Amino acid sequence: MDRSLIQRWRSALALLLVPVALGGCGFIPAEDAPTLVSHRAAAGRFPENSRSAIRAALDAGDAALEVDVVLTRDQVPVLSHDAWLDAELCTRADGSALPADEKIRIMDLTYLELINGYRCGGIEDPETPGAEVVEDTHVTLAELLIELIGHPEVTLQLDIKQDPEDTLDANTYAAVILGHWNLANLPNPMYVTAIFPETLRAFEGRQPEITTLRIWPNFPPGSNSTLVGLGNEFTRMFGFQELVQLIEEAEADGIAIAYQVADRGAMEVVRQAGYQTALWTANSEAALEVFCTWPIDYLITDYPERAPCR
Amino acid sequence: MLALLGSSMLASAPVQFDRIDILNEQVPTFLHYDVPTTKAYPLGTAMRFVEQLNVSFTLPVRGLYANASLRSQGLTYEGTLLPGANGRGLFWMAGISTRLLMPYGAQVGLAYRVGFVRLSVGVQAASGSTWARPNWNQWQVLPTVGLGFGPNVGAAPR
Numbered sequence: 001m002d003r004s005l006i007q008r009w010r011s012a013l014a015l016l017l018v019p020v021a022l023g024g025c026g027f028i029p030a031e032d033a034p035t036l037v038s039h040r041a042a043a044g045r046f047p048e049n050s051r052s053a054i055r056a057a058l059d060a061g062d063a064a065l066e067v068d069v070v071l072t073r074d075q076v077p078v079l080s081h082d083a084w085l086d087a088e089l090c091t092r093a094d095g096s097a098l099p100a101d102e103k104i105r106i107m108d109l110t111y112l113e114l115i116n117g118y119r120c121g122g123i124e125d126p127e128t129p130g131a132e133v134v135e136d137t138h139v140t141l142a143e144l145l146i147e148l149i150g151h152p153e154v155t156l157q158l159d160i161k162q163d164p165e166d167t168l169d170a171n172t173y174a175a176v177i178l179g180h181w182n183l184a185n186l187p188n189p190m191y192v193t194a195i196f197p198e199t200l201r202a203f204e205g206r207q208p209e210i211t212t213l214r215i216w217p218n219f220p221p222g223s224n225s226t227l228v229g230l231g232n233e234f235t236r237m238f239g240f241q242e243l244v245q246l247i248e249e250a251e252a253d254g255i256a257i258a259y260q261v262a263d264r265g266a267m268e269v270v271r272q273a274g275y276q277t278a279l280w281t282a283n284s285e286a287a288l289e290v291f292c293t294w295p296i297d298y299l300i301t302d303y304p305e306r307a308p309c310r
Numbered sequence: 311m312l313a314l315l316g317s318s319m320l321a322s323a324p325v326q327f328d329r330i331d332i333l334n335e336q337v338p339t340f341l342h343y344d345v346p347t348t349k350a351y352p353l354g355t356a357m358r359f360v361e362q363l364n365v366s367f368t369l370p371v372r373g374l375y376a377n378a379s380l381r382s383q384g385l386t387y388e389g390t391l392l393p394g395a396n397g398r399g400l401f402w403m404a405g406i407s408t409r410l411l412m413p414y415g416a417q418v419g420l421a422y423r424v425g426f427v428r429l430s431v432g433v434q435a436a437s438g439s440t441w442a443r444p445n446w447n448q449w450q451v452l453p454t455v456g457l458g459f460g461p462n463v464g465a466a467p468r
Contacts, residue, residue, distance in 0.1 A: 230357075237361060237381060239409040239440030260354060264343040265450065269438040272448050282350070290350035 030295035033309040037064040037157055037300040039281050040081060043128045044302035047089070047121030049079035052134045054147050062304050064155035066193075069141055071168050075176050076111035077141035080120075082221070083107065083166040090120040091135075107167050114138055128302055141177065145184040152187040157278075157298070159215070160194040160203070170202035178207050193278070197250035204251050213254040213278055216246055217261060229260045236261070244273045256280055256298070259291065268295050324370035329460025331364035335417060335430050336382040336407045338452040368463055373401075382407045388421055398423040398462065403430065414439040417454055423462050430456035 040048035042057045042065075049067050057065055068081045084105045087098040093116060098104060106114065115137040122135030141158075148154060158181075162173040181190065191211035192203050200212045217232040219225050235241045243266055247255050254276030257267075267277050278298035282291050285306045291299050292309035304310055333341065344358040364379040366386075375386045386405035393399045400422050407415040419432015432454045437446045 233357065237409075239412055240442055242438065242440045242443040244438070244445075245440075245443040259351065263339065263358070264347070265339045266438070268450065269448055284350070287350035290347050 029293035033292055034279075034294070034296045034299040035063050035155060036304045036307050036310055037066045037155070037278070037298050038062045038304050039066050039300045039302045041065050041067055042302060042304055043125065044131055044283070046132050047125065047134055047136070048081055048128070049139065050121045050134060050136055051139050051143070052121070052132065052136065054139065054144060057304075058147060058151050058154065060305070062154070063310075064157060064298065066157040066159055066300055067144060068159045068161050069173075069177060070106045070161045071173060071176060072106055072109055072111045072114055074110045075168070075172065077177055077180060078106065078111070078114065078138040079141070079144065080106060080138060080161065083161050083163060085118055086120070089123055089125055090118055091122060093117055093119055095119075095122075103166070105166050111140070141180050142184075145180065145186060148184075148186055148188055154188055156188050156190040157300075158190065158192050160192060160199050162194060162199045163196060164198075170196070170199045171206075173199065174202035174206045178203065178210070182207075191253075191276075193256050197252075200250045200252045211254070211276065212250075212252045213256045213276060214247055214250040214252045215256050215280075216243075217258060219258070225260070229258065232261050236266075243270050244275065247275050254278065254297070256300070259287065264294050271295050324368070325376075326368045326463045327460065328366040328368050328375060328463055329428055329458040331366065331377075331379075331428075331456050331458035333455055333457040334362040334364040334377075334379050334382065335419065335432060335454040335456030336364065336377060336384055336405065336415075336434070337362040337379065338434050338454040340381075341455060342452055364458070366458065366460070377405070382409065383411070384408055391420070394424070398425070403432065407434070407436065409440055412439060412441050412444065419454060421456070426459050426462065428456065428458040428460070428462060430454070430458075432456075 038057045041053035042062060045056050046053035067079045069077050070080045070083050071077055084103045085098055087100045091097055119135045119137060122133060124133050125131060160173055162170050191213060193213045193215050194200050195215045195218045200214060203210055203212055217228060219228050243255055255270060256278035259279050259282050262279055270277050277296040278300060279291055279296050280300040281302060282288050283302050288301060288307040292307055301307060340358055340362045344355050348355040361380040364377050367376045369376055373388045377384050377386055384405050384407040386403055388401040388403045391400045391402050403421045404418045406413055415434055415436030417432050417434035419430055421428060421430040433451060434454045435449050435451050437449050439445050
């Protein structure tokens with residue numbers, strides 16, 4: 001090959017390598033590691049939102065717990081990811097299966113009807129293989145707050161599962177849940193997350209000092225998560241949606257983003273704008289290793305023991 | 311007759327395909343932020359790779375190029391620094407980037423054209439400005455790298 005051509009290619013390669021060396025910003029860890037949040041009280045260990053999961057997480061010294069809150073008909077806040085009983089995870093108290101084609105909403109049951117009639121956690125959850133299987137009744141928010149006594153350093157994330165169709169209204173949720181929280185008078189840091197802006201506005205309107213994060217995007221039950229993710233990726237890429245705009249629209253203090261649609265640059269922009277950021281739900285060791293270096297406040301996982309930033 | 315007329319019009323058209331960039335200098339976030347997450351979420355990195363693939367065309371003004379990818383659309387001007395054979399060589403460049411015509415950033419740098427290859431290095435200042443939230447108060451500065459392949463018609467003497 002022509003010697004001058006080789007020389008030119010060498011120069012071009014050197015030119016190319018300079019910004020690569022200068023760049024690689026994504027490999028540099030953010031200044032502060034995120035707080036690791038045990039998703040559904042670390043559903044990788046015990047059934048999601050269960051007594052056994054909460055106790056195991058507190059015993060393991062987890063930094064933060066995320067639980068989902070739903071109100072019964074008589075306005076008792078209980079922990080449940082769905083606003084109805086999940087036929088894949090719950091049974092009737094006698095052990096018989098729940099009808100797969102019928103939605104038993106928690107808002108249609110009183111607390112006593114719920115704990116006398118139904119059990120959850122006794123069926124292995126395909127989303128968290130290897131987790132212990134423990135059948136139990138629903139945990140109330142009051143029970144969780146009692147469990148937190150003696151663990152003042154543990155941050156609590158209350159994910160409010162209020163929605164316009166299957167639950168009581170947002171104002172009732174805010175009044176009841178904040179009532180419980182204020183009554184407990186715990187020193188623990190706490191923040192509220194929700195999908196719908198109305199839910200967050202109800203909490204902010206009642207108690208502005210409460211930290212609220214908007215969950216984004218919304219994966220409706222039964223939807224194809226890849227398609228939902230792609231749709232949101234494109235609307236944001238073309239600039240029709242923007243993270244800070246989504247936060248401000250909900251009058252929230254930050255945003256909690258699914259890792260599939262997150263990017264580090266956008267997280268930096270959100271933080272520079274003075275808002276908080278959370279990422280959900282990273283479970284593989286490879287994903288946790290990467291996201292532990294991102295500029296985020298909270299990293300949500302079912303398996304906190306797998307994260308290097310623990 | 312129509313085909314002859316059409317082909318003669320195309321031959322004299324000022325807008326011509328210049329290259330495809332597999333690394334887009336207008337989207338440095340791919341190299342800096344998306345490549346490092348490959349291990350965590352390869353599908354996401356693959357998606358962002360496709361989003362940043364860029365097609366460039368020459369415009370009637372010599373040295374001016376239109377660039378379009380899903381992530382970014384913009385204009386770049388290239389001026390000769392060290393001329394090479396057949397219009398190749400080293401160029402300085404400057405450009406603006408838009409998201410669906412909403413300007414959000416600008417970049418400057420050097421481009422090196424050799425054969426069917428175009429390499430570029432530079433720096434981009436970008437805001438998060440979008441139609442949903444026009445805002446030029448926050449800026450992010452990142453080094454850029456571009457790597458494209460094509461006939462380099464814009465650089466060739468006309």
